[in-house]
Every structure is written in C-alpha cells, then in structure tokens.
C-alpha cells in the first residue's frame with residue numbers, strides 16, 4: 319500500500335521533536351479528523367531555515383510527509399520553503415495512495431503556517 | 445515468524461480439516477446432485493456434514509443451508525426473509541453495530557420501501573431491551589441482532605432478544621459469525637429462528653457458511669437457478685468447503701471449554717498488562733460479557749494505523765478502527781456508536797487471540813505495544829499538550 323520511502327520515513331522519521339526557542343511554529347489539522355501536525359522553525363538573519371522539527375499525530379503517511387517536508391525545507395530560505403507544494407512532497411516519497419494525498423496537503427500547510435507565524439512575530443518586533 | 449493476533453478477521457484452517465477436505469477436490473470431485481453411485485456417496489457426505497452443523501447448535505439437519513459465507517447468510521436472512529414476508533409487514537429492527545452485511549442489506553431494503561430501526565447501544569456496546577420493546581410496531585416482521593460484535597467483542601443478550609421477539613410474534617435472526625466456537629449456541633433454548641455463521645472464523649475453510657432457518661420460517665432465495673439446498677440457494681455445492689465446515693464446527697464444540705479457557709486467560713493477561721503499563725487508554729466493550737479472544741483498546745493521543753503498521757514491522761498482525769485504514773476516512777461506526785469521540789476512536793487497536801497463540805507470543809505482543817505506543821506518543825503534539 320505504501321512505497322518503501324513512505325515506510326522508511328514513517329519508521330525512521332527525520333527531525334522529530336520541538337525547538338524551544340523557535341522563530342516560527344505552525345500547527346495544522348484537527349484531532350477529530352485524525353491528523354495534527356506541528357512544525358517548528360529556526361531561521362537566521364539571512365532568512366535561511368537552519369533547523370526544523372516536527373510532531374505529528376496521524377497515520378503513517380501523515381508522519382512520513384511531515385518528515386519529508388522537514389528534510390526538503392532545511393537549509394532553504396523562507397521564500398524557497400514557501401514554494402514547497404504537497405505534490406512535491408508526495409513525489410519525493412514516491413507517491414501516496416489517493417486517499418492519503420490530504421496528508422501531503424497538511425505538510426505543505428504546516429510549513430506555511432510556521433513561516434506565517436515567523437513573519438507575524440517579525441512584524442510585531444519591528 | 446508471524447505473530448497472528450487477528451483471529452476475528454480470519455483463522456488458520458486446521459490441517460486435519462484440510463486433510464478431510466482434500467479428497468473432495470481430487471478423487472471425489474463428483475457433483476452431489478447427480479444420481480450415479482459416486483455422486484450419491486458424495487451427497488451422503490454432504491448430508492452428514494449438514495448433520496454435524498445441526499447437532500452443534502441443536503438444530504435439525506433440514507434447517508441447515510450451506511452458503512458462501514457469513515455475508516451471503518446475512519443477505520439471505522435479511523432480504524430473503526423480508527421479501528417472503530412483505531405482506532405481513534415492512535418493518536425490521538436491527539442494531540447500529542451490526543456487520544455491514546446486515547446494515548447494507550437493511551439499507552437496500554429501505555430503498556425498496558421497507559422501514560428499518562437501528563437500535564442504539566450503550567457505552568459497552570449492549571442494545572437496550574426497553575428500546576427494543578419500544579421499537580416494536582404492528583408491522584414489525586424481523587429482529588436481527590448479532591450474537592457478538594466483531595470489533596469490540598460485546599456479547600448481546602440473545603436469548604432475551606429472542607424471547608421478546610417471540611412474545612410479539614416476530615422472527616429473530618442473529619449473526620453468530622464471531623460467536624461460533626466462543627459462545628455456546630442452542631437455537632431452541634435461545635429463541636433463534638435464523639442464524640448466520642462462516643467457516644473461516646472457527647479454523648474451517650473460507651468461502652463457506654451456513655444459514656440456519658428454523659422450520660416454519662419463510663425465506664425467499666436470493667440467487668435463482670437449480671434446486672440445490674432445497675431451493676433456497678442455487679448453484680453446485682462447494683463440497684470441500686461444506687465437508688470442512690462440518691468437521692470444523694464439530695471440532696470447535698469438542699474443544700470448546702479447553703479453548704475458551706486458555707484464550708480467555710491469555711486475553712485477560714494482555715488486558716491487565718496493557719492497563720498496568722500504559723496510561724491514558726480505554727478498554728472498549730464490556731469487561732466480562734465479551735468474546736474470549738477480543739481485546740480492543742483506544743490509545744489516546746496517537747492514531748491506530750500507525751500503531752498497526754509499526755506492529756506489522758515487528759511481525760505482529762492486529763487490526764484498527766482508525767479512519768486512516770478505511771476508504772471513507774471515517775473511524776469505525778461501532779466505536780462511534782459506543783460514544784467514543786472521533787479523536788479517540790482513531791487510536792484503537794483490536795487484538796483477537798486464537799487457539800494457536802502462546803503465552804510467549806502474548807508477552808512479545810505486550811512489549812511491542814508498549815514500545816510502539818511510547819514511540820508514537822513521543823512524536824505526538826497532542827500528547828505534548830496534555831503533559
């Protein structure tokens with residue numbers, strides 16, 4: 319049902335955890351629907367994402383897409399990370415079953431929510 | 445080695461049962477409807493198998509009809525009975541936690557003008573007898589309530605339900621697919637007019653089932669054709685399957701006490717260890733009136749498909765009521781019916797222990813569940829918020 323890549327990221331998720339002094343934190347999803355993703359970003363002065371961590375409640379594909387998304391944005395600039403699409407995440411995992419595509423959408427939204435939080439904070443600082 | 449804890453989904457066909465079936469695939473392939481000598485002898489064996497099934501549930505051989513499994517038996521019981529009795533009334537009562545074979549048969553009938561009441565269940569999964577009584581109408585023709593639920597293992601008060609049905613002149617069907625080999629059934633004593641079973645749930649073959657139809661209960665056949673199964677079910681008989689289910693039910697009853705005792709002990713051990721070692725869990729179903737092998741837990745803050753797949757990586761087979769394992773993305777309707785909120789229903793795992801499971805396997809299962817739950821909770825933002 320799942321590709322080897324999905325299973326690999328599910329069983330050995332990269333970047334699980336929290337960043338205590340994160341510059342941006344985004345939470346998306348709803349426990350009622352069965353998936354919640356929380357993404358933490360550390361961003362330097364050049365707007366480069368230097369660290370990413372996540373926590374996810376959900377099925378194997380929710381965990382795998384979170385893990386893959388963190389790998390794909392680490393080291394990227396905020397603007398580059400905003401270009402991350404759910405399709406790109408799904409493709410990087412060698413595809414997802416059609417009913418699980420919403421998990422990749424959630425991963426994209428989690429990244430965007432964390433970046434939005436970062437920008438909001440910056441606005442308030444200035 | 446695979447550690448199989450999904451015996452409610454299916455069981456391993458016993459080798460000695462297979463051995464008894466083999467000759468009907470090979471040397472004795474004859475059609476039991478033909479009237480030459482080899483066929484007559486196969487026909488005789490089919491009838492002996494019918495007798496074995498009848499004896500196990502205190503029925504008469506001529507009240508036993510072989511089908512292709514639990515689903516077909518349920519369809520025949522619900523639709524076949526409704527069509528045969530539509531002049532008497534159009535109302536059927538069932539429960540909201542039935543197998544889809546019952547629920548969807550009822551839904552089909554509703555499209556044709558029948559009316560169906562789906563009884564609610566309490567938090568342990570029991571139907572309420574007062575609600576049942578209150579649902580009975582002038583035109584109620586059939587009550588169908590399962591003997592035991594496949595997901596949470598709750599054993600319904602069948603005898604009482606049958607008594608209520610008969611007091612009102614209503615026929616009573618029960619889906620006993622999960623119960624055979626785990627709950628003793630006596631169709632006379634328990635007021636049962638129709639009963640469904642399926643061979644592969646009690647170490648018999650797949651693709652063969654039984655519908656018991658008490659004499660005097662009218663059922664219209666659902667598939668037209670020849671006159672097999674006394675005109676109730678056309679089609680050349682699945683002879684090896686029929687032979688297999690007969691021996692399987694005989695064996696299930698012979699070993700009944702021994703199996704139930706052992707399986708219950710293993711199940712209780714699993715439940716008590718899990719409750720000791722993992723916080724924030726809910727045991728779904730009733731503590732005592734439940735199938736011997738069934739243990740269904742909801743593990744809060746995590747999701748069932750993830751638990752199931754991580755256990756699978758350890759060679760353990762279990763099942764989940766999580767939405768993510770379903771096509772509809774809705775969690776199990778049975779778990780929602782007992783009042784679980786969606787987010788908790790998502791995190792449920794059903795273990796169903798069978799006669800081949802050992803204490804060592806259960807120990808491995810317990811350690812693995814503890815490890816997997818800890819791993820997933822460490823990853824869960826809901827757990828983090830709660831702590």
Ligand SMILES: Cc1ncc(COP(=O)(O)O)c(C=O)c1O
Nearest residue numbers: 513514515543594619621622642
């Ligand atoms: C309660 C119940 N009814 C009916 C069925 C259907 O049986 P079968 O798969 O043999 O058609 C099952 C099987 O899962 C069941 O658990």
